Amino acid sequence: MPQFFHRNSGQSRSHGSPGNGRLENGYLIDYSLANAKYFSFSSYYLLGNGYINSRLYHTLVEAYKSCEESCPNIKFKYMECSSHKGGKQLIHRTHRNGLSVDFMVPKKKANQQSTFYDHLGIWHYFLEFDSNGKLSLNKEVEIDFETMGRHILALDDAARNHGLKIKKVLLQIDLKDNFYRSKSGQEVKKRGIYFAQYLSPQVDKFHDDHYHIDFSLR
Numbered sequence: 001m002p003q004f005f006h007r008n009s010g011q012s013r014s015h016g017s018p019g020n021g022r023l024e025n026g027y028l029i030d031y032s033l034a035n036a037k038y039f040s041f042s043s044y045y046l047l048g049n050g051y052i053n054s055r056l057y058h059t060l061v062e063a064y065k066s067c068e069e070s071c072p073n074i075k076f077k078y079m080e081c082s083s084h085k086g087g088k089q090l091i092h093r094t095h096r097n098g099l100s101v102d103f104m105v106p107k108k109k110a111n112q113q114s115t116f117y118d119h120l121g122i123w124h125y126f127l128e129f130d131s132n133g134k135l136s137l138n139k140e141v142e143i144d145f146e147t148m149g150r151h152i153l154a155l156d157d158a159a160r161n162h163g164l165k166i167k168k169v170l171l172q173i174d175l176k177d178n179f180y181r182s183k184s185g186q187e188v189k190k191r192g193i194y195f196a197q198y199l200s201p202q203v204d205k206f207h208d209d210h211y212h213i214d215f216s217l218r
C-alpha cells in the first residue's frame with residue numbers, strides 16, 4: 001500500500017479537466033485532521049483515492065482550521081478525491097485532475113450533530129435523503145445546511161489564499177432551495193459561488209449524501 005510510504009513535497013500540477021485529466025506529484029490528504037477525517041479506510045489505503053493538488057491540499061487544511069471557529073465542535077468528513085496520478089476512477093466520471101473533492105453532508109438530529117451514519121465508509125454514497133434533506137432511513141436525521149454553507153464559505157476563503165477558486169458545486173437539485181434558505185447558504189449565493197443548475201438523473205441521484213466541488217486555478 002503506497003499510501004503508507006507517501007510523503008508530500010514540492011508542488012503538484014493538474015493537467016486537463018476533472019473529466020479528462022491527470023495529476024502530477026499529487027498530495028495525499030491527511031487521513032484525519034483535528035475536526036475532520038477521511039471517510040473510508042479502504043478508499044484511502046486500498047484504492048488510493050485520497051490524492052489532490054498541493055494547492056487544494058493547503059486549501060482544505062486551512063478551511064477546516066477556520067471551521068474550528070465557525071463551526072465549533074462539528075466533526076467533518078471528506079470523501080473521495082483523486083488517484084495518485086489522477087485519471088480514471090472506479091465510481092466517478094470526474095475527479096481526474098486532483099481538483100475535485102466530495103464532502104459528506106453534515107447531519108443533525110434535534111439540532112445536535114449526528115454522526116451515526118458517518119461511519120458507513122463507501123456505503124455512505126448510497127444513503128438517500130428527501131428533498132427537505134431528511135434521511136430516508138431515519139427522518140429524525142437531516143442535513144445541516146447551515147454547517148454545510150459555513151464549510152463552503154471557509155473553502156472559498158482558503159481557496160483564494162492558495163491560488164484556487166471554487167469552479168462548481170454539485171448538489172442534488174431538489175436540495176438547493178433548503179440550502180439557500182440557511183443563513184450561510186444565502187452568503188454562498190451572494191458570493192456568486194456556482195452550483196450546477198442541471199444534473200442528469202443518474203448524477204443527481206448520488207449528490208444528496210455529499211456535495212462535490214470542482215476547484216480551478218485562479
Ligand SMILES: [Zn+2]
Binds near residue numbers: 095212
Ligand atoms: Zn464527486
